[in-house]
Amino acid sequence: MKKIKVLVVEDSLVFRNLLVQSLEKDNALEVVATASDPFEARDKIIKYKPDVMTLDIELPRMDGLEFLRKLMPQYPMPVVVISALSEKVFDAMKAGAVDFVAKPAVADRKQLDSFLCNELPVKIKVASTARVSRYKKPVMFDNNYSTSSKSETNLIAIGASTGGTEAIAEVLKNFSTDIPGTVVVQHMPPKFTEMYANRLDSQCRVKVREAKNGDIVAKGEVLIAPGGDEQMSVVKIADNYQVVLKKGERVNGHCPSVDVLFNSVAEAAGSHAIGIILTGMGRDGAKGLLKMKKAGARTIGQDESTCVVYGMPKAAYDIGAVMYQEKLQSIAPKTYKLINQG
Numbered sequence: 030m031k032k033i034k035v036l037v038v039e040d041s042l043v044f045r046n047l048l049v050q051s052l053e054k055d056n057a058l059e060v061v062a063t064a065s066d067p068f069e070a071r072d073k074i075i076k077y078k079p080d081v082m083t084l085d086i087e088l089p090r091m092d093g094l095e096f097l098r099k100l101m102p103q104y105p106m107p108v109v110v111i112s113a114l115s116e117k118v119f120d121a122m123k124a125g126a127v128d129f130v131a132k133p134a135v136a137d138r139k140q141l142d143s144f145l146c147n148e149l150p151v152k153i154k155v156a157s158t159a160r161v162s163r164y165k166k167p168v169m170f171d172n173n174y175s176t177s178s179k180s181e182t183n184l185i186a187i188g189a190s191t192g193g194t195e196a197i198a199e200v201l202k203n204f205s206t207d208i209p210g211t212v213v214v215q216h217m218p219p220k221f222t223e224m225y226a227n228r229l230d231s232q233c234r235v236k237v238r239e240a241k242n243g244d245i246v247a248k249g250e251v252l253i254a255p256g257g258d259e260q261m262s263v264v265k266i267a268d269n270y271q272v273v274l275k276k277g278e279r280v281n282g283h284c285p286s287v288d289v290l291f292n293s294v295a296e297a298a299g300s301h302a303i304g305i306i307l308t309g310m311g312r313d314g315a316k317g318l319l320k321m322k323k324a325g326a327r328t329i330g331q332d333e334s335t336c337v338v339y340g341m342p343k344a345a346y347d348i349g350a351v352m353y354q355e356k357l358q359s360i361a362p363k364t365y366k367l368i369n370q371g
Contacts, residue, residue, distance in 0.1 A: 032059040033157045036079035038070045039063070039111070040088050048083065051145035057154060065089070067096035074104060081156045083149070085132075086112045086121065094120055101125035107156040109149070116224055122194045127156040127337060131218040155191050155310040159337050182368045184246060184263070184270055184298040185211040186321070188287030190309025192337025194225060196357055197307065201251060203361035204235045209303075209368065210246035210270060211235070212254070212263055212294070214287045216309065219257040226253040242274040254285040261285045262293030270297060281313035287341070291317025300325025303367055305360060306351070307331045309341035319350035327367045328352045329360055 035058055039045040045063055052058045061077040064070035066089050074082070086093040094117050097108060101124060110121045110129040118129040130152050133144040185208070189197055193215045204211070217225065223239040229251070230237040240252035240261060252272060254261035260277040263270050273293075280286035287306070291314055294302050304321040306314045308331055322328045330342040330351035335358070345351050355363050 030057070033057055033081060033153065034059055034061045034077065034079045035153060036061060036070065036073055036077065036082040037063045038065075038067070038082060038088070038093070039085045040065045041085075047141075047145060048149070052150060052153070054146075055150045058150060067091040067093070070096065071100070074100075074106070079106070081107045081109060081153050083109050083111055083153065084121075084126070086110060086115065086117050094124065097121055097124045097126060105161045107159045107161050109152045109156050111149075114220055114224070116228060118221065119194060119225060119228055125161070127159045127161065128152050128191050131221065155338060158310075159191065160339070161337075180209075180368045181301055182303055182327075183209045183248075184294060184302045185209050185305065185364065186263075186290055186294040186302060187211065187213045187305045187307065188291065188309075188314040188317075188341070189214075189307035190216040190283075190287075190311065190313065190338070190341060192308035196331065196335075196337075198229060198232065199357055200305070200307075200361050200364075201229055201233045201235060201237065204233065204251075204364075206234055206249040208235060208249060208364075210248055211251040212240070212246055212261070212270075212272070212290060213251060214254045214261060214285045214290045214314075216283050216285075216313075217256045219255070222253050222256045226251075229253075240272045240274065242272060244272040246270040246272065254290065256285070258284055260289045262289055263297050264293065265297040281311060283313050287314030288317035291321050295320040295324040295326065298324075298326065302326040303364060304328045305330075305364070306342050306345045307357075307360075308336040308338055310338045311340050312344040314341050315344035315348055315350055318345045319348055322350055322352060329363055329367075330354050331360065332356050 062073040084093045108126040110126045112118045113132045133140040226239040237251040259274040262273045333339040335356045
C-alpha cells in the first residue's frame, strides 16, 4: 500500500523530532520532509510534493496562518493545523485547512502519547482523503427568510466532523432569529467548542453559545455541544426541549457523538424536528438520522461535491436516512422550505 507522504512544519526542534519519530512508526505514513518556518516549508512542498502537511500556527518569519492564506490559492493541499488554545485555528479552517488538533503539553505524558500515537495520525489519514480546493468565500444569502407561524417544526439538530466548522458557519449565518431552537454536535477538542460558539455568535444573527446542562433550546438560539467527556442529548419537559449533558463512553469513537444527539431528538421531538448531517469522516450520526426519519422528522444530508470529507453524509445516505441531499449553500434555504411546509 502506498504510504501517505507527510511534511511536518514545526519550529520547536524537540517537538518536531517527537512528531517525526512517532509518525514514522505508523506503517501508513512517511515523513518525507520537515521545516522550521514557512519559507523552508514552501521549498519542501515544491521538492517533495507531500500528500498532507502538519502546520504549527506560531512560526518564525511568518506565522502559520499567513502562510496558509498565501499557500492555499496557489497550491491547495490537505493541511492539519497543530495549535495551542487559540481562535486562530478557526481562521486557519476558514483559510482552507482540513482539520486541527490541540497541541499537547509535553510534560503530560499520557496526553502526549495519545496525541502522538492516535489523534494526530488519524487526523492525517483522514486529511489525505479530503476534497481540497482553492479557498472560496462562503456564499452569504441576502435573505429575508422567515418561518410560518403555523409551522410545527420546533427543533433542528445538526451533526458534523472534519470540515464541519466552516460548513456549520455557512448554514448558521443564513438562519434568521425566528429559526427553531437548534442543537449542534461538531467533533472538536475540549475548550475549543466554547471559543467556536463565541466566534459564531459574533458572526450570526442567531444567538450561539456552548451548551450547558439544563439549557432550554429556545427559538432563535443555537447550542453547541461542549467537547470533552460528556454526551449531549435533548429531552422534552412540558412544552420545552432541554439539554442533558452526561459523562459517558465514546460512541462511534466520539464524545460528544452525533448519534447520541440525533437518537434523543428522534425520541423527544419526533416529526417536529429536522436533522442535518454535514461533512465528516466515519459513520457517526447515520443511524441516529435514520431513527429521526423513522420518527417522522425531515432529514437533510450534504452532497459529495461540497463536502470536505464525504463520510458521515454518505453513510447516512447509503442506509436511507437522508431524504434530501443538498449542496452546502442550499441547506439553509431547504431548511426554511421544510419548516414552512409544516
